[in-house]
Amino acid sequence: xxxxxxxxxxxxxxxxxxxxxxxxxxxxxxxxxxxxxxxxxxxxxxxxxxxxxxxxxxxxxxxxxxxxxxxxxxxxxxxxxxxxxxxxxxxxxxxxxxxxxxxxxxxxxxxxxxxxxxxxxxxxxxxxxxxxxxxxxxxxxxxxxxxxxxxxxxxxxxxxxxxxxxxxxxxxxxxxxxxxxxxxxxxxxxxxxxxxxxxxxxxxxx
Numbered sequence: 001x002x003x004x005x006x007x008x009x010x011x012x013x014x015x016x017x018x019x020x021x022x023x024x025x026x027x028x029x030x031x032x033x034x035x036x037x038x039x040x041x042x043x044x045x046x047x048x049x050x051x052x053x054x055x056x057x058x059x060x061x062x063x064x065x066x067x068x069x070x071x072x073x074x075x076x077x078x079x080x081x082x083x084x085x086x087x088x089x090x091x092x093x094x095x096x097x098x099x100x101x102x103x104x105x106x107x108x109x110x111x112x113x114x115x116x117x118x119x120x121x122x123x124x125x126x127x128x129x130x131x132x133x134x135x136x137x138x139x140x141x142x143x144x145x146x147x148x149x150x151x152x153x154x155x156x157x158x159x160x161x162x163x164x165x166x167x168x169x170x171x172x173x174x175x176x177x178x179x180x181x182x183x184x185x186x187x188x189x190x191x192x193x194x195x196x197x198x199x200x201x202x203x204x205x206x
Contacts, residue, residue: 001036004049008032011052011069018066021101030097034077042152043079048072051134058130061187067106068131070094071113075135081156087118122184129184133192136183139176139199140192146199173200 009028016024035045051072059065078089091114099107113128120132138149157165176182177200183189 001045004045005032007049007053008045012073015066015069015073019070019098019101021098027097031073031077034079037079039081039156040079041155042149043076043156044152047076047138050138054134054137055130058134058187061185062127062130064127067110067113068127068134070098071110071117071131072134074110075114075117075131082159087115090114126185130187133183133185133188136176136196137188137192139182140196141199143199143202146203150203170204173204176200177204 012028012031013024015021021027032045035043035048052069055065055069055072062068074090074094076086076090077093078086080086083089091111094114095107095111102110113131116123116128116132117135120136123129123132138146141149153169154165157169160168177197181189181193182196183193
């Protein structure tokens, strides 16, 4: 965890310099605690770190990189693998923490982006395309990281019967594999799509 904290702190306080949060350290600490909850194995500080590092590499493509970064910070702020309203609660937490610091338009936009990470539906909004693709970029990770990711997801669902989990997980991965375009932004289609499909194909045929 320690290897991620310095990068995360830099990212958060860069956002503070842009938005002038009223309680930057307090909110940062609360988010770190949230992403460090014991029941998390994948939706952790590591996932947040990987998302933000990838965001830095594509920031030149974005219209509002700071808003995308804030959405990433909060998109899994609430995570219970047994719940169906994590994104709704994460969006509400974002508004609770930062409503006094951002414009009403920014609050509404970022809340909608956080909610969109639940279903990953197609959108014409460029920044949202990148946000959703960053969230799914793990599917195009190295074979070693992808295997680790699969183990982490399984750990989060340890409460599910192993046979049921195996069937349901294969259904999720098969959906990702079969969809014509897994990623929405052209950048991700060109640089991530093929690797993701290779990872998915490999694990579906084990």
